[in-house]
Amino acid sequence: MTRAAAVAVMACTTMGVLVTAQGMGDGADRSKVAAALFDGLDANKDGRLTRDEARGAADAWFTAWKPADAAGLSSESIIFGLSRVLPASGPQCGGRSANPRVACPDDVSAMVAALPATAPAKPAAPRKVLVLARAAGFVHSSIPLAARTVEELGKKTGAWTTTISWDAADITEANLKQYDAIFLASTTGHFLDDPKDAAATAARRTAFMDFIRNGKGVAAIHAASDSYHASAKELKAAASGQGNSYASRLASLGPGIMSAVPVGTRLATDGDANADKMLSREEFAGVVGTWFDKVDTATAGTVTQAQFVANYAAIMPPPPPPTPRAPRVGNGQAKATELGPDDQVGTWPEWNQALGGFFKFHWNDGQSITYKIDDPTSPLTAAFKGKTPFVIADETYTFGREVYSRKNVRVLTSVDMAAMSAEDKAKEQFPRPDGDHALSWVRAEQKGRVFYMSHGHNEKVYANPVLLQHLLAGIQYAIGDLRAEDKP
Numbered sequence: 001m002t003r004a005a006a007v008a009v010m011a012c013t014t015m016g017v018l019v020t021a022q023g024m025g026d027g028a029d030r031s032k033v034a035a036a037l038f039d040g041l042d043a044n045k046d047g048r049l050t051r052d053e054a055r056g057a058a059d060a061w062f063t064a065w066k067p068a069d070a071a072g073l074s075s076e077s078i079i080f081g082l083s084r085v086l087p088a089s090g091p092q093c094g095g096r097s098a099n100p101r102v103a104c105p106d107d108v109s110a111m112v113a114a115l116p117a118t119a120p121a122k123p124a125a126p127r128k129v130l131v132l133a134r135a136a137g138f139v140h141s142s143i144p145l146a147a148r149t150v151e152e153l154g155k156k157t158g159a160w161t162t163t164i165s166w167d168a169a170d171i172t173e174a175n176l177k178q179y180d181a182i183f184l185a186s187t188t189g190h191f192l193d194d195p196k197d198a199a200a201t202a203a204r205r206t207a208f209m210d211f212i213r214n215g216k217g218v219a220a221i222h223a224a225s226d227s228y229h230a231s232a233k234e235l236k237a238a239a240s241g242q243g244n245s246y247a248s249r250l251a252s253l254g255p256g257i258m259s260a261v262p263v264g265t266r267l268a269t270d271g272d273a274n275a276d277k278m279l280s281r282e283e284f285a286g287v288v289g290t291w292f293d294k295v296d297t298a299t300a301g302t303v304t305q306a307q308f309v310a311n312y313a314a315i316m317p318p319p320p321p322p323t324p325r326a327p328r329v330g331n332g333q334a335k336a337t338e339l340g341p342d343d344q345v346g347t348w349p350e351w352n353q354a355l356g357g358f359f360k361f362h363w364n365d366g367q368s369i370t371y372k373i374d375d376p377t378s379p380l381t382a383a384f385k386g387k388t389p390f391v392i393a394d395e396t397y398t399f400g401r402e403v404y405s406r407k408n409v410r411v412l413t414s415v416d417m418a419a420m421s422a423e424d425k426a427k428e429q430f431p432r433p434d435g436d437h438a439l440s441w442v443r444a445e446q447k448g449r450v451f452y453m454s455h456g457h458n459e460k461v462y463a464n465p466v467l468l469q470h471l472l473a474g475i476q477y478a479i480g481d482l483r484a485e486d487k488p
Helices: 003-014 030-041 051-065 075-082 105-114 143-157 198-213 232-239 246-251 257-271 281-295 305-310 349-355 379-384 459-463 465-479
Strands: 048-050 128-132 161-165 181-185 217-221 302-304 359-363 368-373 391-393 396-399 410-415 438-445 448-453
Touching: 030 051, 030 257, 030 305, 048 051, 051 075, 051 281, 075 257, 105 143, 105 459, 105 465, 128 143, 143 161, 143 181, 143 459, 143 465, 181 465, 198 217, 198 349, 198 448, 217 349, 217 465, 257 281, 302 305, 349 448, 368 379, 379 410, 379 465, 438 465, 448 465, 459 465
Parallel strands: 128 161, 128 181, 181 217, 217 448
Antiparallel strands: 048 302, 359 396, 368 391, 368 410, 410 438, 438 448
16 A cells, blocks of 8 residues: 555544545535635735746645655645645544544544443542643544543543643643553654753653653553654654654644545646656646646636636546445455565653554554453453454554563453454564564553553544453553553
8 A cells, every 4th residue: 555545544544434535525615625725826815816826836835845855746745735725624523623632422422322330440549540642643533532531431430530631741740740640542653752842851751751660550542652663764864854754744734634635636646747656846836737727717817716616626526426335345455565674663762661562564444353362360351251252443553573572561462363364464564473463461660550452543442342441441450450460
């Protein structure tokens, strides 16, 4: 799968829908997309657009959107850039939407209906959990739902009260004294860092690690493990000051990603005159000029926003009515092409070791995963008893060889590889020789405790009663109220 296709898939799955690239964004009002595109090209904001003005805006976009290490604009780069120009489409809640910190009501209702009635352990004292929902890399649409789930779990069972924060500046020694555990809601990237303040970054990291090591706990879900790691290429770019890592670019995606996919894909296709899948500066300005000519039906040399919107179908025809199709089979991933050792390394070794692993690859959402219960006597796996086999479809991570090891963590559950087809196994990039893919684990970090649960990409996970019970037990373990064996 190409990265542009991966961006499209992530855009769809994070919004909780499965649509084709041609249809993405068409749920939004096309006139709003057209008007926003006009506004982006109308550099002097006078409400009128000339051909030269459109080409000039395209030239400015080319400069802003081209990665430093690229020869031109790929479809992916155009989509990334347009995501900050075009309006959001799809559900206006969760993830990359107009309300990214608000969980969608239907998802909340489904989650609340699936909550366990009681906690497995009685709190030894009134407990407080700080949910950190800040993502410095890819922003999952499920983050606000994950945060709300922790809050509702505490309310329903009386196991804790919750504070939700979107600001890494809340991770201070003084503030953390009031909490018993921190919950990391898919905190991607360097989630504690302030790139402009090395002292603040160092203080947050120290406070965070001291919090754990002095007897408190951390519970983390899904993309919290997609943090503090990078490839050799990304580290080299960062060292040179280029900072164009794929993770940092994901963080720059705007709320208009769903609208941007069809428009950006069409721009890339129409403008690629030499079929090299890369638009030069002249090709990009040229296709924007050609688009202007199509909407300037009166050949007046200038168009108003109303005219641009009225003639938008000339450059972006409405998609045909959807045709019935069979249910999707599999997760859409092709066979792996990168089969050697991966070059991902941890960028904060203390945390990499404490958490127990960092992201290497994922099977796309839609991949059926059968659970293997590795520690059946643990109170943290009690929810799975009588649920054999337990199968779920979600985005499923595998972990780099550098840190993840059963010598470092006590695995609670893992992927039952015997239940996975050879075809699906072959989709794993940089495959682990041991085929060991944990789904949840615990570990002691000096006096403190860490619990990690891999599933939680799709909002549907938070309406699964078994996984909610598993998550509840894991948080109580991190707090210290639920005792469990955590030796590797």
